[in-house]
Amino acid sequence: MGTKIACFPSLIPFAAIFGIGLGAACIHIQSMSILKIAKMGHPVLQMNAEPVADPTAPEVRRLAADMVETMMDAPGTGLAAPQVHVPLRIVVFFVSAERTGEDADDTAVPLTVLINPEIEVIGDEYEEAWEGCLSLPGLTGAVERPYRIRYCGVTPNGEIIEREAAGFHARVVQHECDHLDGVLYPMRMDDLSKFAFVEEIVKAHDADEDQAAEAN
Ligand code: NI
16 A cells, blocks of 8 residues: 555646646636547557657647546446557557455555556466456457566656556556557456356346346
8 A cells, every 4th residue: 555655646636638728817717529440450559569758748648638538438447559540659558446356455456557567477476357458449358467566667757657456456457568569358268268258247147147046
């Protein structure tokens, strides 16, 4: 927990992301764009993305703001720059309180922009969970991933974020950073019988529940 609190000043406030300058003389609201999302099969999703030379460049801030708007509109919990056809090492994500687990490190995470991220796996614990991806709309798959990681990266303010993460938080960061190396979640799956359309999984789940209700 201490690590996360220490990192809070590094998070980009919404106002900074959205380019809202609350100066006394004027209020400047920068317009944002919802970007087109690349789908599985597009070459940009198969590339090794390039490191960002200057994370504090205005065009990086602008891209990050557009990525956040695109993610929120979709809606999604994370987005990587290659998914909006930009092969640069930038990811945006957040973890809402509803998605967190019991673990002390599996906590809610405010909206985060991470440039040139690095991940280090901690321990040898793995967990399987269902994932979705805005580049594979309507699909879901069960993916086994390291349960606990340490990650770092730079914000558009040039600040360094360093955190430990577990559970869903760790999964989101790994999923998004995979996009920077041309990896989509089905490439991490070892049991493709657990690759499915969300609507079919929901139907099957509802049918199970009905059967259980009848049995009672
Ligand atoms: Ni994805």
